[in-house]
Structure formats: C-alpha cells, structure tokens
Amino acid sequence: MIEVKHLTKKFGPFTAVDDISFTVKRGEVLGFLGPNGAGKSTTMKMITGFLAPTAGRAVICGDDVTNSPIAAKRHMGYLPEGAPAYPDMTPRTFLDFIAQIRGFSGAKAKERMDKAIALTQLEGVLEQPIETLSKGFKRRVGVAQALLHDPEVLILDEPTDGLDPNQKHEVRNLIQTMASEKAIIISTHLLEEVDAVCSRAMIIAQGRVVADGTPAQLAARSRHHNTVRLALAGGAIDAEAALLRLPGVVAVEPVTDSEGTGLLIFPRNGQSIVAEVSDLVRTARWEVAALRVERGRLDEVFRNITTAA
C-alpha cells in the first residue's frame, strides 16, 4: 500500500533524509522512532506530497506522489505535526470543509462526518471555535480530519503528543481498531507507544533507518534481553559468586531502583537462563522474594542505536 523507494531530501548542504526505502502493507502499523530532527517528519511530508523529494519516490496504492499527486492524496489521511486546523472555524465547519473537498456532499458528507466525530469523541465541542479548544481536542480534530474519508493509508505525525494518559489510551485504541484494514504510519518519540500500537518499528537517526523490526525484535537487541532479575529475601551472601559459576551467566550486577534491591543476571549471548537460575535457587535453598525475566529495554536499544549512529 505504501512503497517508499530511496527517498532522499536535502536542504542545501544538509541531508535531512538519506536514502530511505520501505514498504507498509495493509494491516501493518509502522512506528517511526527517532530523536528530534532525525528526519521522521520530513519523511512523512514527502510521503504525503507536501515536500518534493530530492531523489527517490513514494507510491501510495499504486499512485506516485510526485507524478499523480491528487490521486495519491485521495488514498491518504494525514495528521501533520502539531495538528494544525483553521483556528476561527468550529470542528463542525472544519470537518464539513474537509468532507466537501474530499468530494462528499449531502447525506454522504453528513454520514462521514458523524462517523469521524463519533470515533474521535468530538460531540461536545462541535460548535466551539477550534482556537478555544484544549490541546487534546485540537489533536482529535486533526485525527478526525485525517480519517474522515476512511482512507486506505493513514499518516499520523505524533498523534498522541500533548494528550493526557486517558486520551493517549483512546487514540491508541482508535489506531488499533483501524489497523486491520489500513496501512498506518505513526511517528512518536514515546517508546511505550511503539509497544502499545505498532506491529513494526523503525528507528531513524540522522536521516537513515538504523533499525527495523517488530518491537520485540528491537527489544531483543537490548543488553537486558533475557536477563533475570532476582531478589532474595534473606540476602544470601555468596549468591553472586554462585550465580557467576553457572555456565550461561556472564555477569551479575546488584541493582537498586524503584522496585527495590536485587541482582541482575546477564546471560551469555542472550540465551535463556531462567531454568539454570531457578535450579540453583532451589538447590541452594535461597528464599526468593522476586524472580523475573526481562524481555529487553526498548529505550536502551533506542539510546544505543541513535547515539552510535
């Protein structure tokens, strides 16, 4: 549905997006992750036809954005960064304008508007000028506008930025309910969001794709992947040394954080060591307060990849 081939954007000598290629199929939710200024928004602006690429192309449902922009734009709903909307319009007049410009009129326009309003829960603010709305409502007006024509492709630039946790939850639910029949790209710098809604994550740094995979695959690249966190009630003295003697263990680190104190046991080559550790616990008769396998820390992967690049 979305095909991006060698997309490149240069602003003078500065390369904002450097040869990015990927495809997104129906049913996929792709999350763009990356530090500010990494090129996430610029990539989205090229896919939606706002910026002309310096090189490469983006094809939406078979229509090239550069060569047949109007056809390509019909397939897409786009929420630009900051969810801009005409401040002196009300959500109703604004959505009516969007419906008309998308070619709906009369009963059909009303039906599409009602659907979008219901999905984004805008019923209460329909007659207020958009400039008087809270940040959360403004964002929802932007989302409503993007999905009004039930597009096959949704491009959402930071859809949950500035929302409170409940609103974030609602928007994520909305994305998930739509995910099966659309191809969706969202950008975010919230790692929890990638975990919550994306079927695939792409880390972008300095205009390049530096990692691409499911959130679980990315998390597996963490140093913490398959580490075992063990908290002993008695505080066994020789626990560290005993653990280190296990063949699968390379390091043991004491940790103290919000969860309390404990030991972090790092496996050799990311293999699973929970069986070995629990065997040892049983034979040594330690009193266990907590034992947990960590799947890896996305934020650590993110930091490693984006600072190394």
Add this chain to the structure above:
Amino acid sequence: MHSTAVIFRRELASYFATPLAYVFIVIFLVMAGTLTFFLGNFFERGQADLQPFFSFHPWLYLVLIPALAMRLWSDERKSGTIELFLTLPISMAAAVLGKFLAAWAFSGIALALTFPFWITVNYLGSPDNGVVLASYIGSFLMAGSFLAVGACISALTKNQVIAFVLTAAVCFFFTVAGSSIVLGFLQGWAPEPVIRTIASFSFLTHFSAIVRGVIDLRDAVYFASVIGLFLFANAILVDLKKAD
C-alpha cells in the same frame, strides 16, 4: 473546479468569521464617503457624476487591499495549516484561485455596498449610468490587481505586517508608475522606450481611462494580465516557500 468552489466558500466565510470583514467594510465606506464629499468637493462641483468618488479608489485600495491580502498565505504558513491544506487532494491552481477569488469577491461586496453614492447622484441629477457602471467595473478590476499582487507577496513571508508593507509599496509603485513622481525620476537618463514601458504599467493610467466611461479592451487586458501574472507567480512562490 469543484475544489476551487469549496475553497472559495471556506475563505469567504472566514472573512466574516472574524471582525476583519466588518471593520474593512465600515472603514472602506466611511473613507470613501469622507474623501468624496470633503476632498472631492462632490456637491460644489455641481456635476451629476461619480468622478470624485472613483478618483480616490486607487488610494483607498492602496491602504485597504494589502490588509485584505496579507493573510491569504502568510497566515496559513504561520499557523501550519498550509501543510494540511496542500496535502488535500487539490491542485495548486485550485488553491491559489480559490483564495484569490474569495478575497476578490469580498472586495466586490465592499464595493457594491457603496451603492448609496450611486442612488444619491441619481437622486440629485441624471448622471450617465453607463459611465458609472464602467467605473465600477474598472474599480473592481483594479481591486483584483491589487489583490493579486498582495496574494503573491503574502506567499513570500510568514509575517503579515511585512506582507502588508511590501504589498503597499509594490502597489504604490504600480499606481504611480505613470505619474511625474516616477517619470520625473527616470527622465533625462532612461531611454524613451523604458520610460514608456514603465508608464504603461500604471494602474492609475488604465483606471482613469476606464473611469472616463470607455472600457477599452487594452485596459481590461492589462488588468487581467496583471492578475494572471501575479497569480502564476503566487503559485510558484507557494510551492517554493511552503516548507520554510
């Protein structure tokens, strides 16, 4: 065509959504009246025509039209709505034309609301209404030219004040190009064809020709080409500057 109409309606409605429309219309009418009756010696002249009324239009437009045009694109760029607007399935031509036509229609509304002048002069005497009609058409064409210049300049900057000042300056040049202010500066060193070319750019020259009651095809073509040229430049500038 359909999207031009939708954009036109939205833009025109947006003028009336803020006090801008009412302020503009009231100021336009008050100033037109003041200038006509006091500076223009409407009554003292003892002639049943609207010559004093129309002769101030270029100067009125010089102050008021840039205020109307300045928001057309710079506002969209400043608030970021341009990104939304230009990723809708519309052509650049429809976007530029829809906005321009809305502003032009609005200035037309303001102009039409000067009808009491026409009634007054018809009550007091029997003017040549053909001349009056021609003058209204000429004034409307000139307003369109000012607006096209303003729309084009508004695409250059995010700052509405800069757009206003630049538009007023460029329009001032176009207005007085045929007068002694500009020509006196050029005479003596510029070659004759250059002087004649610059003089022919004057809004004032073409407008006063129309106000005399003759809509010469050349004058109409002149205003139409100014509008066309600046709207064309407008489209190119929007495309170039939209992402800055």
